[in-house]
Amino acid sequence: MAAKHRKWERGQSLLEFALLAPFLLLLLTGVVEIGRVIYYSVEVTNAATAGVQFGAQNPLTAKNIARMENSAMQDAGVSSMTATAVNGCTCDPGNGTSCTYPVVGQGSCTNEFSCPAGEQVVECVQVNTQATIEPLFHFPGLPASYQTSGKAVMRVRR
Secondary structure, three states: OOEEEEEEHOHHHHHHHHHHHHHHHHHHHHHHHHHHHHHHHHHHHHHHHHHHHHHOHHHHHHHOOOHHHEEEHHHHHOOOOOOEEEEEEEEOOOOOOOOOOOOOEEEEOOOOOOOOOEEEEEEEEEEEEEEEEEOOOOOOOOOOOOEEEEEEEEEOOO
């Protein structure tokens, strides 16, 4: 036999929902904001990778700083993003010298750059990206904007 509800119990569920709804909405808004920040962080990092991939194609593209920066900007689709690219050269005496962050010998890759006999020229490109993310909703006590950055380094193909 089904239990009969008393008259005063009829609105209890509605009252509980009305009390919890603001907290649930606040939680949902926070999840959306965190998701946006993560999404834009990935976009900014991927943009740095796109710029460095353009520059690493060959020694000619490695010297085209403006195109590397433009490739990064076009990949991201984030309006507040900035990109800076550099290239650098060093010599590998045969111990497997690799590209590191920051790139060694920035701006040294000219036609006159050469290595001693028996050493190989190692040319590297680097792209740094940075963006400011404005939240959809501003909550007291939280920052008005978030900074995210990306960086990528790659050896130029020869």
